[in-house]
Amino acid sequence: MTVPSCLAPAPAPTNETELFYRASALAGFNLAELAQGAGWVLPANLKRDKGWIGVLLERYLGASAGSKPVQDFADIGVELKTIPVDRNGWPLETTFVCVAPLTGNSGVTWETSHVRYKLARVLWIPVEGERGMPLAERRVGSPLLWSPDAEEEAQLRQDWEELMDLIVLGQVEHITARHGEVLQLRPKAANGRALTAAVGEQGQPILTLPRGFYLKKAFTGHLLARHFMVQS
């Protein structure tokens, strides 16, 4: 295997097949090799570069850069998610989906939600992520193109509706990460001083920590396991 080169960001893929083919070609390489191919310097660790792997793979795969609230491959309707896994292919972290809207939610529905939009089609790329393993040695795994099946969508919908109900009813500050079976709501902020508008218990405007929707590990673990036939 010759080490891939990506000295300039790849062009956007034209279709899913092309995207999947590109992602498959990265499987087996470690992060030192992929960083070199991109002309990037490997950080010592991810403490101050938490999104580094995701951005590196975006470059190789031709994801549209930027901070727009759209899928990574909007033209073909695919979202890219790198997911850190242990030696058995089991997730080491929850998966961030999107920021949760805390105001202006009257009349919102699952069908038009950002969670459903982002998760409609996902290219999962597992990456070895055990903290004791040097970044340079961590290998990229085989990709998986996934859409939620009927049961998964029903679970996501139920959790989303329950969490959104609580947000609309002014209970956001009483929601913990324990709510939801597969989808949870947790802080998503630069730090504890970052505040955003929300609805209080009496319906009044309040300021609270920004929140995000995250997929719990059991959910992503099972969808990966179902495909790769590893233990679950």
Add this chain to the structure above:
DNA sequence: GACTGATCATAT
């Protein structure tokens, strides 16, 4: 050792 709450970098 797992999990929840907290946090880091960057672009707009």
Add this chain to the structure above:
DNA sequence: ATATGATCAGTC
């Protein structure tokens, strides 16, 4: 401040 990319780390 809010969006993107996520992982860290204290506490249970």
